[in-house]
Amino acid sequence: MYDTVRFAGLEIKNPFIAASGCFGYGWEFPALSEKFGAVVAKTITVKPREGNSPPRIFEVPGGVINRVGLQNCGLKNFAEKHLPRLKKIGTTVIVSIFGENFRQWAELIGTLEKEVAALELNLSCPNLNKQILTKNPEKCGNIVEKLRKLTDKPLIAKINAVDSPAAVSSLLSDRGIDAIVCSNTIPARVELNGRIYKGGLSGRLIKNFVLKAIREIRKKSDVPIAACGGIRGLKDVDDYRKAGADVFVLGSVLLRQPDILPLEKNIDSEGDIV
Template sequence: MNDANMKVSICGVELKNPVITASGTFGFGREYAEYYDLSRLGAICVKGLTLNPRQGNRPPRIAETPAGILNSVGLQNPGVKHFIEHEIPFLKQFDTKIIANISGNTIEEYCRMAEILYDSGVDLIEMNISCPNVKQGGVAFGTKADTVYHITQEVKKYCRQPLIVKLSPNVTDIKEMAKAAQDGGADAVSLINTLLGMAIDIYTRRPVLANNVGGLSGPAVKPIAVRMVWEVASVVDIPIIGMGGIMNGEDAIEFMLAGATAVAVGTANFIDPLACVKVVDGIRNYLLSYDIEDINSIIGKVELN
């Protein structure tokens, strides 16, 4: 076999391969464009946007933990209007899809952002209701099924693009949140956002992060993420974007077998700026090695014991 089909479709938007950059790990693509042609990516999900610019949290904003990192950036970003004016024209140079990730303090802010993005040329909108690093909004909307349903239904009214709801793992039952998102009209769900964590410097007796707590990502969270993708796949019909500690093609395949139609690569970008393209190559090698003609044929095909 010489080649395999790598194309997947997320609610009518065709991606040339299933690899997406995870929001907050890729800026607006500029830094990574110095390392490779961004057209090699299935899609670019940009740094989380808010209605107005945000400075983010005080440093230190990062702590390394075994096989993972804790971050508390706190959504530092230049605001959605700056993004449309200054970043979309840059991203449009590349033959890939653009996903705008949005966060708000109120449902109205989310709706307003969806409105502002209506004619922006972004291909998909990812609604972040799971950021653990901001006081208001963020995860506050993502931990109760009825609020997930309500905010999804409201924001969907203003969206031209398909709406992805990004789910928090910091809940008792993620299946309930996924079902609520689907019932509210979500076109897809993405999971997992980071797990709330903490690291303490035992010599100063202070938390390493200025924000005290932050979001855990990296290989340490991967088994939890795979399990949650598998659970969610059993209760929703909409596509799932799976993420959490993906470092290579094999990890991506694991998420797809669990039920993800596409995958996002996050923390790995910090370790190797070429991580995303290596994941693309790794997926292709797996398909070719096992004579799999179409990547879509492995989605959700884990065989349970």
């Protein structure tokens, strides 16, 4: 139904990608995973992480605020238990990774690079106590430059739409990144029972921020761009394509409609939640 596309040096069978964190480890529902051109497994860290204690996901009108906190089973468990299952599915396998320091990034790349089509560097997670890496472009660029030397596999940088996306994208592209995913969730706060929680906002509320960011990135650079922010239907895809995006990443919509592909059949594109 869709044409094969080239993205980040990869040939993928269609331009739709399942976003990190919104589709489990990517293999749990093989019949759904294989409809995507590529699946990005949830962000993996060297050590297992339990993530934040509940509440972790809040529905707000037009979006979702999450503070999951990078819950994941850790590199060893992922490589032994999940990755072999994911690789059996007929889709391109991309794994998202996050390191707290260079040694951890290097360990993640060293263990995974031979097993995956590409690695996505999560440089913009708002759910950690540490500062978002892309807030400090020079530091972020230095890390990426060192990581580039560790692998020939495509490296994709996940940034957000609000921290100087155009400047960050061209800097990272100069330091060897093969493609940009814009956007991660956008830092947000939500009040529940008198308590304020910090989290990341996703869904259709962020689409206009992401569109603007992608236009700006495209004006400044030729780097391949994966649009990610509130995509639910063909109109969104069209808007992002016109802004300069090459491929389209489906995120929190998958929490509600994991079987959304093919998008032509989506009857829920005006739904309130995502």
